[in-house]
Amino acid sequence: MLIVQCTQIESKDIRGAAYAGSETCVSCHGDLQHSDVHNAHLRSSGLLNPGSADSLEIPSGEFIFNEKTKVKVENRADGLYQIALINGENKKEEKSAVYFGSGAHAYTFAFWYGNQLMQMPLNYLPAEKLWVNSPGFPEEQIYFGRPIITKCLECHSSYIKKDPIKAGTFKAQEEQYIQGSLIAGIDCERCHGPAAEHVNFHKENPEEKKAYAMVKYETLSHSRKIDMCGVCHSGMGHQTLKSNFAFKPGDTLQALPQYRTYQGEDPDVHGKQKPLLEASKCYQIGKADCLSCHDIHGKKTMNLSLYSQKCISCHQDTKHETLPEKDRAVLAANCIDCHMPVKTSQDIGFQLSNSKEKLPYRLRTHRIAIYQDVIAGKQ
Incomplete structure (x- = not known):
């Protein structure tokens, strides 16, 4: 890791004086920024x-509900718009203010309605190059009415400040925010914790190379390592004692109310990587955690072969004696498709334009196991 003397930067992070801000982190750790x-x-x-939208390669397009109703998407000079057309007449249009998603699977969009952040009617699927109806939205009508609640933002951003409102004035799902307070993306301090003390120390002691006042992931217990990632990768089935924004390395999910560990079911593959991994012997016996396979700061683009090498590093003596001889050639290059197969989410599907058909949302399961249906060729 390249460490150089930090540049003197005054942080004005909205989260408070304990936070340095990602720009300050990058001034010393710029090599990690490019991973x-x-x-x-x-x-x-x-x-x-x-x-x-141009830089994200998000194009204009349209979605047809029926012959009278459709949504048009226009990538204009001032932004990306979604427009409700009824019998060809523009009944409503909104400008996208925020996108959600890294682009690996899908983009979701939101617009400001006063101080509420509202979900746009359409999602965009980059791989398929399709505009689709947002999951869970009505199949026959255009819908601009779903609020983006804090629970969503806690896993898709680093912070947003709520607008204080009178108790009882709004329902919980109608949370209001301070526009301009959103820290988009998952930044350094969401995973590493507040860094101002660390930065100040190393500014004053540039010769000191040992990280001061930062929690090291490798020093955490097995369960707390997975909790660090699980605060966002456990799905929506748990409630926290306080905002996920306040979760720091070393905190535990086990102490939070209504959180439960794996109970023997097969959780949906969407967003539930932690309970799926907890169901795996690699976790239970092998003590694998998220970073056993995922190099978060790595500059190398991972593929099935590289992930498989991580499997083989622990399973060198595995013989696969029941596997047909003709299939054994794939073992060194691809453990993943057999032991972490791609599955269809039961929670999410994308309605296609001018159709009631839904495009399945398929993700790789994190429950590492022997899947007899895959072995039998019935996947």
């Missing part, structure tokens, strides 16, 4: 300023 894998977290949300 493709790391940037997937940074790109988990972002502001849609003029020209942003």
Whole structure:
């Protein structure tokens, strides 16, 4: 890791004086900023300023509900718009202010309605190059009415400040925010914790190379390592004692109310990587954690072969005696498709334009196991 003397930068991070801000982190750790894998977290949300849609390769398009109703998407000079057309007449249009998603699977969009952040009617699927109806939205009508709640932002951004309102004035799902307070993406301090004390020490002691006042992931217990990632990768089925924004390395999910560990079910593959991994013998016996396979700061683009090498590093003596001889050639190059197969999410599907058909949302399961249906060729 390249460490150089930090540049004197005054932080004005909205989270408070304990936070240094990512710009300060980058002044010393700029080599990590350019990691493709790391940037997937940074790109988990972002502001849609003029020209942003072009840089993300998000095109204009349309979605047809029926012969009278459709949504048109226009990538204009001042931003990305979604327009409700009824019998060809523009009934409503909104400008996208925020996008969610790194682009690996899908982009979701939101617009400001007063101080509420509202979800746009359409999602964009980069791989398929399709505009689709947002999951869970009505199949026959255009819908601009779903609020983006704090629970969503806690896993797709680093911070947003709520607008204080009178108790009882609004329902919980109608949370209001301070525009301009959003820290988009998952930044350094979401995973490493507040860094101002660390930065100040190393500014005053540039010769000291040992990280001061930062929690090291490798020093955490097995369960707390996975909790660090699980605060966002456990799905929506748990409630926290306080905002996820306040979760820091070394905190535990086990102490939070209504959080439960794996109970023997097969959790949906969307967003539930932690309970799926907890169901795996690699976790239970092998003590694998998220970073056993994922190099968050790595600059190397991972593929099935590289992930498989991580499997083989622990399973060198595995014989696969029941596997047909003709299939054994793939063992060194691809453990993943058999033991972490791609599965269809039961929670999310994307309605296609001019159709009631839904495009399945398929993700790789994190429950590492022997899947007899895959072995039998019935996947």
